[in-house]
Amino acid sequence: MDPRIREHAEIIANHSVDLQEGDNVVVDAHPVAEDLVVALHEVIGDAGANPMTVSQRTGARQRRAFLRAADDDSEARSASNASGGTASFDTPEHELALIQNTDVYIAIRASDNVTQTADVDPETSAAYQQAHRPILEERLSTRWCLTQYPAPANAQLAEMSTEGYERFVWDAVNKDWDEQREHQANMVELMDPASEIRIKSGETTDVTMSIDGNPTLNDYGEHNLPGGEVFTAPQPDSVEGEVLFDMPLYHQGREITDVYLEFEGGEVVDHSAAKNEEVLTEVLNTDDGARRLGELGIGMNRDIDRFTYNMLFDEKMGDTVHMAVGRAYDDTVGEENEANDSAVHVDMIVDMSEDSIIEVDGEVVQEDGTFVFEE
């Protein structure tokens, strides 16, 4: 077995989820990630914990089969009794009971075809996810981790060779996370007490926002592996200016390029995109919160040196910032402050490596990708 896989497993267990003797562990993985699942079982055996492997979140082909059959079935019922045609789902009590008794939940993203659910009705998927919401909430109450195995289909999505993508993933994941945490802590120290942030890049992007009273968090590879960002929430009414997101955005299987947003009083008052602008319009029209920012993040994992159409990596790319329209994370909003609420949370990325600055309360803290604390 590639020694990087065993190292990945050890980082998950010892750094991300702090595996303990007696822990009841669920590993949720597609079979293409088998090597990492096996390595995790070695680490779990070493620790004296109890492993169980499922393919619930990750088994896309079987989920597609189930959802399409449920759909056909409800259409057939609908035709016979005219009681509406969308499939409905129960919260599966057995899966809920499993997760309620789980201490550690490890989800390994990997696929043999990233478009496996392309022909599932989005409304059916949404109904299924809605029924699974209590299970999702239980997962989030465990010591959980979401990570990536570099399967060939994921390399293909990234437009990379499999070997090249393996190197990319394991360089980003198998890091000295203490060192990364300390590096990022420098930026948290600057942002956490600050009021105003200004992002300038190229000829178009120049935006200011207030983060006054909102905590800045340090993501160093715990719930997300790789980690590598510091992030907070802007005050919903405070955003002013314009942003050109020059990294592509991949939303529900469609690529949106060169997203441009203009803000007044926190709200998006103008927008455009070079490709698939109508998808962007649809996102912004979801609800009121979808036209305001819910997150500002600073990507600080320099081993993530390219865009791979995978937000688990893209938003942590070194020398980038990202802003999300839509829902703010609760723990990034101070008690006194308003949290932006929305059904969506869509991240968009600005390259900050050239002709760019980040200002915190009027002080330049990053210029062309170099932080003040690096000089």
Add this chain to the structure above:
Amino acid sequence: MDPRIREHAEIIANHSVDLQEGDNVVVDAHPVAEDLVVALHEVIGDAGANPMTVSQRTGARQRRAFLRAADDDSEARSASNASGGTASFDTPEHELALIQNTDVYIAIRASDNVTQTADVDPETSAAYQQAHRPILEERLSTRWCLTQYPAPANAQLAEMSTEGYERFVWDAVNKDWDEQREHQANMVELMDPASEIRIKSGETTDVTMSIDGNPTLNDYGEHNLPGGEVFTAPQPDSVEGEVLFDMPLYHQGREITDVYLEFEGGEVVDHSAAKNEEVLTEVLNTDDGARRLGELGIGMNRDIDRFTYNMLFDEKMGDTVHMAVGRAYDDTVGEENEANDSAVHVDMIVDMSEDSIIEVDGEVVQEDGTFVFEE
């Protein structure tokens, strides 16, 4: 997808486990059985039930990794504190909670290497199984089914081509089970009220036993798919005579051929084998019950027309009988009768297709593989 896979899934759902709307279903399968797992998800979606896929019973490579790591770990602990070197295991509460909330449990045997656990310490495996006993008992209280997917490694064990083995498995599984049940009911009608059974085959085999008061059961593809036997328990003290089991026996990875047993007062008083006789001796010396019969079965699935080193199939082979030394199944023992008890249950098979008869209370009911009710 091969239409025989969908048919297999429908038989599991509609015949074996009687799938109902709202059922919480666990499918336990190795990834090589993915096509059947997907077909089951279609059928489960049709039924409006809730599927969940695990690879607990079937994920041999990950279990090997876990058990070996647990072993090394306990050896390390033992070296440091001298408290004994065998790994110990807890009953995983999350897995138990899952199965306690499960209505239907479907285990699909399939492997990419049937000798995957060859280098796991048998004592460690036994300790692991012991810890999982409450989970096994919960599984047996669901509507459960054990079946086989014809993976290449299983074909190799059977010494068959993959295509040939696929045909073999699906011929044995995708049957008209109502017809098979009726065919077998003829034999149940003869045996259930009977007292004495005599099995004669070739020059050596001639054995009599009492089944007085013990129910004869009809296995037509419910818990085991394929099914295809009728079976009961002999009275432990009643077996007299000698048997040459001319079909090979595969026990814990070792083949035993031409097992010969001589019975007096129910007990094995002499035994031999052409190959691996010492393994047979070991089995018979397990405990007192291991030297007495716990089962007599009549194989009646004529689509199983060859020996494949897989007891799920072999014991149902048409024109055979099998006898097991060791533990009797509770539901084959009448309330007034004694049940043979043992830690083992090892089935052995006699070919009845030539120069053979089965007598029930002195009447010949089968001769050279043909039943009286077939004439």
